[in-house]
Amino acid sequence: MIIRPIAWIALSLGLLGCAARADDLRVVTEETAYSYQQNGEVAGSATEVVRATLRRAGLPDDRIAIYPWARAYRLALSEPGVLIYLIARTPEREMLFEWVGEIMRIDYHLYKLRERRDIEVVELDDARQYRIGVLRDDVRHAYLKAHGFTKLVVSAHNSDNFRQLINGQVDLVPMPEHDIRTLCAEQGIDPARLEKVAAPSVPTRLYMAYSRQTDKATVLRTRAAFEHLQAEGVVERTMASEP
Numbered sequence: 001m002i003i004r005p006i007a008w009i010a011l012s013l014g015l016l017g018c019a020a021r022a023d024d025l026r027v028v029t030e031e032t033a034y035s036y037q038q039n040g041e042v043a044g045s046a047t048e049v050v051r052a053t054l055r056r057a058g059l060p061d062d063r064i065a066i067y068p069w070a071r072a073y074r075l076a077l078s079e080p081g082v083l084i085y086l087i088a089r090t091p092e093r094e095m096l097f098e099w100v101g102e103i104m105r106i107d108y109h110l111y112k113l114r115e116r117r118d119i120e121v122v123e124l125d126d127a128r129q130y131r132i133g134v135l136r137d138d139v140r141h142a143y144l145k146a147h148g149f150t151k152l153v154v155s156a157h158n159s160d161n162f163r164q165l166i167n168g169q170v171d172l173v174p175m176p177e178h179d180i181r182t183l184c185a186e187q188g189i190d191p192a193r194l195e196k197v198a199a200p201s202v203p204t205r206l207y208m209a210y211s212r213q214t215d216k217a218t219v220l221r222t223r224a225a226f227e228h229l230q231a232e233g234v235v236e237r238t239m240a241s242e243p
Contacts, residue, residue, distance in 0.1 A: 024081035025218065027054075027064040028072040030135075031157060033182040034086060034104070034239075035066065042066055045239050046086050049103050050208055052234060054083075057225035059218070068156040070136040080213035083222070086206035088139035097209035098219045101226035104239050105203040108140060108174045111165070114195040119171050121197040130171035133161035139204060140174045159183060172197070 027050060029035040034046035042064040054061040067075070076084035077096060086103055087093070110127055112119045121127050131151045134141040135158060144152060153170045155161050162183040164170045175183075177196070184191045208226070210219050229235050 024215075025054075025059055025063060025083065026075070026079075026081060027061075027083045027085075028067055028075050029064065029085050030069040030072055031066050031159070032086065033176075033178045037066055045241055046103050046206075048238050049229070049235050050083070050085055052229055052238070053100070053208070053222060053226045056228060057221045059222065068136070069138050070156065073137050076209070076211045078211070080211055080215070081218070082211040082214070083208060084211075085208035087209050088204045089207050089209075090139060090142075092142070096212060098212060098214060100208045100210060100219070100223050101230060101235075102205050102207050103235065104206050106176045106178075106206055107203050108176055109196045110172045110174050110198040111180055111194050112172050112197055113165065113168075114193055116171065119197075121172065124198050127172055127198060131169075133164050133170035133173045135161065144174070159186075162187070166193075 029042065029047070029050075031037070032046070033044070035042060035044040037043070047064060050064070051061040072084055073087075076082045076087070083100070084097075087097070089099060089102070110121060110124070110132070112121070119130060121130070128149055128151070131153055132144060132149060133153045133155060134144060136154045136156055141152065141154065153161075153164065155164070158175065158179060161170065161173045162175075162180075165173045166187070166189060180194055181191055183189070184194070208222075210222070226235070
């Protein structure tokens, strides 16, 4: 006997229909290696997963906007009908959002300039004495702040943190390897200049999620569509296509 999730059954039976309030839907994200502006549109593998999910759910997929992370996060916290991605699912955020589906898992590492022999970091705690560039209201910002890191230099964009690292304005940045490669390519920096020095102990799960005030039918419809795509292997294939 096959037991399907309630949302899946509802979608299959067409019970969510007009209640989705598609006209009110907004999608927000930040600029990353998986979501970025290209030829006037928001592109990237994570964006394609979101678009495919919305299309499968019969919802508009052309209302995606890139903002600084702090602004995107505030919109998803405070306004109805906002879908945000890629957002880390943490215990602190669990009750703040309606979680749709896990798009990917990612490992963050601390990076320094290889030439900075004065910086010695083996374990994460060793980094407390150094200036660390973080993204405002990002999970890395929250994690380090909660664990007593005080030398945090807060920026609005990952690219700002990266430039400050290259210019010596910060000593370390926490980023995934893919973002480091992308930023090096964009700014003409040899990746060999960067050195990975430490990492958190567990991967971070990145989701798409709705604001809590969003119509429940929209949430169920989107969650069901994501489950279909995940079962068909579309999510995994799309994320694996990112160079």
